[in-house]
Amino acid sequence: xxxxxxxxxxxxxxxxxxxxxxxxxxxxxxxxxxxxxxxxxxxxxxxxxxxxxxxxxxxxxxxxxxxxxxxxxxxxxxxxxxxxxxxxxxxxxxxxxxxxxxxxxxxxxx
Amino acid sequence: xxxxxxxxxxxxxxxxxxxxxxxxxxxxxxxxxxxxxxxxxxxxxxxxxxxxxxxxxxxxxxxxxxxxxxxxxxxxxxxxxxxxxxxxxxxxxxxxxxxxxxxxxxxxxxxxxxxxxxxxx
Numbered sequence: 001x002x003x004x005x006x007x008x009x010x011x012x013x014x015x016x017x018x019x020x021x022x023x024x025x026x027x028x029x030x031x032x033x034x035x036x037x038x039x040x041x042x043x044x045x046x047x048x049x050x051x052x053x054x055x056x057x058x059x060x061x062x063x064x065x066x067x068x069x070x071x072x073x074x075x076x077x078x079x080x081x082x083x084x085x086x087x088x089x090x091x092x093x094x095x096x097x098x099x100x101x102x103x104x105x106x107x108x109x110x
Numbered sequence: 111x112x113x114x115x116x117x118x119x120x121x122x123x124x125x126x127x128x129x130x131x132x133x134x135x136x137x138x139x140x141x142x143x144x145x146x147x148x149x150x151x152x153x154x155x156x157x158x159x160x161x162x163x164x165x166x167x168x169x170x171x172x173x174x175x176x177x178x179x180x181x182x183x184x185x186x187x188x189x190x191x192x193x194x195x196x197x198x199x200x201x202x203x204x205x206x207x208x209x210x211x212x213x214x215x216x217x218x219x220x221x222x223x224x225x226x227x228x229x230x231x
Contacts, residue, residue: 002154035217037155044205044224045155050217088155092213098171099145099157 003028004089006102013110017077020105022089024070028100032091034072036065039086039104048087049074076107084109112136114206114222121228127194130225132206139187140164143209145218146180146191148202156202160209161189196229203227 005023012018022034033052037045047056049065052072062083064075076083089102117131132144146158159170161180168180179192189206204225207218 032214033217037218044221045207045218046221047217047219050211050219051215056219090155090218092216096171097169098159099147101155101157104154 002103003093003096003100004091004102006087006089006105008103009106009108011108011110012076012079014079014081016079017075018079018107019076020074020087020089020107022072022074022102024072024091024100026070027095028070028091028093029067029072030070031094034065034067035090036063036074037088037090039088045088079109081109083107112208112220114208114220116204116206116222116225119226119228121230122196123231124196124198124229126196126229127192128196128227129190129192130204130206130227131188131190132222133186133188134163134208135187137208140184144180144182144189145207145209146178147205147207147218149205149224150199150202153202158191158204163187163189193227196227198229201227201229 036049038048039045052067053065062078066073086104088104093100113135115133120128122128145160148156161168163182166182177194181190206222208220210219
């Protein structure tokens with residue numbers, strides 16, 4: 001049972017916009033910024049979004065993040081087949097004194 | 111460029127210990143914290159703990175307290191994660207990840223390639 005809650009799956013067709021939600025509490029998302037990671041099978045996670053909505057260099061602007069209260073969202077616009085991957089949200093948890101992750105959302109491009 | 115290169119796959123018996131290394135390059139090793147995260151087959155990411163690469167100070171999540179030890183060798187820019195009393199459910203890919211920034215703006219920016227550890231009798 002992950003501390004942060006994500007839907008297990010999401011899907012969309014090429015060109016569509018999809019969003020992935022991440023729900024937490026006041027001790028994690030409510031008091032930290034949210035990060036998003038993308039992971040392809042058999043590879044290490046890759047940083048997609050940090051500080052709620054900041055993209056590292058090299059991440060397409062099709063990816064965007066937002067946060068409101070104790071929830072966050074990752075939006076992918078202009079969906080492409082290469083976006084098919086697992087997506088994880090993460091934050092520091094003050095109560096647990098540790099980093100917590102969402103359970104991951106498997107994105108399928110139909 | 112920043113690189114984190116981990117040691118190779120391991121197969122261990124229950125009750126044994128495993129030590130995974132993570133060699134850093136391309137930045138000032140002692141200026142950052144390194145974290146360890148694991149991922150069981152088909153499962154999500156699980157944070158294990160953190161080490162200050164300069165001072166060697168550590169903090170572990172309660173689940174692994176007493177079983178995990180993280181160390182830092184500044185002479186070789188390498189961090190190590192040792193997990194003892196291995197159980198079948200310790201079978202996972204173990205990642206090191208560099209932390210940048212200060213709370214609440216910190217995040218893992220670079221990850222090692224992962225080290226598969228299989229616990230099997």
